[in-house]
Amino acid sequence: MALVRVHNFSISLDGFGTGEDLTFEAPFGHAGHRLHEWMIATRFGAAIVGRTDGTRGVDNLFAERHSPGIGAEIMGRGKFGPQTGPWTDLGTAEEWRGWWGENPPFHTPVFVLTHHPRPPLEMEGGTTFHFVDATPAEALKLAQEAAGDLDVRIGGGASMLRDFLAADLVDWMHLVQVPILLGRGQRLWDGLEGLEDRFDIEATPSPSGVTHLVLTRR
């Protein structure tokens, strides 16, 4: 049976999935790149930013599970861009097309949850962004139809992933706990008391200093 999976979702030791003050220059706000340095150092992460080096150890082993078997992703609007409210640049030369350039690292349909739908964006490499105003369950149905027999990835950010967990729509989750204290931003864990009743939780520390957490639904 196809699964709903989460991969490479980084949180700080105090549980924040992103910082405060998100801008075009700072997609994770005051967190900067600190939540994702572990991933950029891997072969998987290096490829995303156009490098051909990168480590091939434990962190890369986890990171590379991001893509195989995935047929669609669902992401929150905050992951697609820092704008809020109605889109103001549609049809202009500056139209926002996501953080990832013309060939985003998804290579599947991507459903962006937003209260402000807009026409789909077909990118290179198989990624098409669809903008939908939907509940988590409705969005998952769309994504599963698009994915066929393949799995669906929940891409975050934190508040959106929290909603999917609260609705019990996630089967498998890989989190990466980074040993920093952000102090402010979006918390992943709020309102999820007792989640351990639904998931087995395993911790694997990496020599890089991060701790990989794997949550498997019972």
Next chain:
Amino acid sequence: MALVRVHNFSISLDGFGTGEDLTFEAPFGHAGHRLHEWMIATRFGAAIVGRTDGTRGVDNLFAERHSPGIGAEIMGRGKFGPQTGPWTDLGTAEEWRGWWGENPPFHTPVFVLTHHPRPPLEMEGGTTFHFVDATPAEALKLAQEAAGDLDVRIGGGASMLRDFLAADLVDWMHLVQVPILLGRGQRLWDGLEGLEDRFDIEATPSPSGVTHLVLTRR
């Protein structure tokens, strides 16, 4: 040089050091014993509750570091008892003498931070509770004088430990991250943004499922 140390301080995956609704029957509120099952299973923890069994593995290795080299402890009033406000039972047969019976597992002077001082309580086995209305720095000075050349342990709870961390009074800290989500209670990490600038942070998972975190001041 004598150190200020923290040992066996358990937090949930969402960062709570204790739950909500603390009572005489539930010292950790709705958390119950879940934050400390890992410790009660060890030889060290078994001895505290009067058993002679217990594991001798990784968890016990960490747990037993609690006592050697310690000359005094500082604890918050909430660790001593669930009462708030003025003491109402002094001199009565029901006078509260802590959770631990007549021979508490401290065996040193213990300074209890409270806005309501009361006469010292001399217990068996070398533990004497002193009740002081003091800032963290003032309490530490008292405890260091009592400890002589030995180290001082900061005993918690969460809000009190947070105050000592904010005042940069802690040298070494052993936390135990338990894979449960409490959802509510007292958070350890609030207001400590950037703590990693002052501490090296190492994570060691135990086969029991908990993750030991060791923070060493740079």
